[in-house]
Amino acid sequence: MQLNNKLSILIIGFSAVGKSSICNRYVHDVYENKYSPTIEDTYRITKTYNDKQYLIEIIDSSGHEIMHHMRHDYVENSKGIVLMYSTKLKESFVDAMEIYEYITYINNKVPIILCSNKCDKNIPDESNINELAQKFAKTTNVYFIKTSAKDNLNINELFDTIIDLSIKYTNSIVPLRIKKKKCIIL
Numbered sequence: 001m002q003l004n005n006k007l008s009i010l011i012i013g014f015s016a017v018g019k020s021s022i023c024n025r026y027v028h029d030v031y032e033n034k035y036s037p038t039i040e041d042t043y044r045i046t047k048t049y050n051d052k053q054y055l056i057e058i059i060d061s062s063g064h065e066i067m068h069h070m071r072h073d074y075v076e077n078s079k080g081i082v083l084m085y086s087t088k089l090k091e092s093f094v095d096a097m098e099i100y101e102y103i104t105y106i107n108n109k110v111p112i113i114l115c116s117n118k119c120d121k122n123i124p125d126e127s128n129i130n131e132l133a134q135k136f137a138k139t140t141n142v143y144f145i146k147t148s149a150k151d152n153l154n155i156n157e158l159f160d161t162i163i164d165l166s167i168k169y170t171n172s173i174v175p176l177r178i179k180k181k182k183c184i185i186l
């Protein structure tokens, strides 16, 4: 496989929002209730698009302090970013908004999917976080998706979409994101 057919996709967000869980659900179709903090894990899969084979590296980042030292390189080198928060934790959404500013400062063109995880069946969503997130996604032209690693909700859709966008982005056929001034009242 040619080296220029290698794409990195970054999964980034606050600690314990479910970054490792969505990766494990997608790559191995497993889910665990226990929490084990990640330093960094990389998953490699191949994907064929327009008769061309791509090696996709999914980088499951730690979300801890160590991440801050590596963040710049991760963001700069990725061709697609899943920016994740937990629908159960407002703090993780606030953090995602800060990370968004950071990403756009480094690269205003890379495709981003804002992902609201822990949207489990049978648990009512009483927070207004997802509403705020949807408004934010609309004004900034980022994609928005609700997932549950636990219930296997929209996990394939999330990865299929970000892989598709990242392939298009490397082939310069994805419309550029528009950076608009956002106004989010938390």
Ligand SMILES: Nc1nc2c(ncn2[C@@H]2O[C@H](COP(=O)(O)OP(=O)(O)O)[C@@H](O)[C@H]2O)c(=O)[nH]1
Pocket (backbone or CB within 6 Å): 014, 015, 016, 017, 018, 019, 020, 021, 022, 032, 033, 034, 035, 036, 037, 038, 062, 063, 117, 118, 119, 120, 147, 148, 149, 150, 151
């Ligand atoms: N209810 C629920 N819990 C989840 C979901 N995804 C992950 N978790 C739990 O959240 C905790 C942190 O998950 P993990 O994937 O390690 O988070 P990370 O730090 O972002 O990688 C674990 O106890 C998981 O079982 C989900 O979709 N629903």
Ligand SMILES: [Mg+2]
Pocket (backbone or CB within 6 Å): 019, 020, 021, 036, 037, 038, 060, 061, 062
């Ligand atoms: Mg993790």
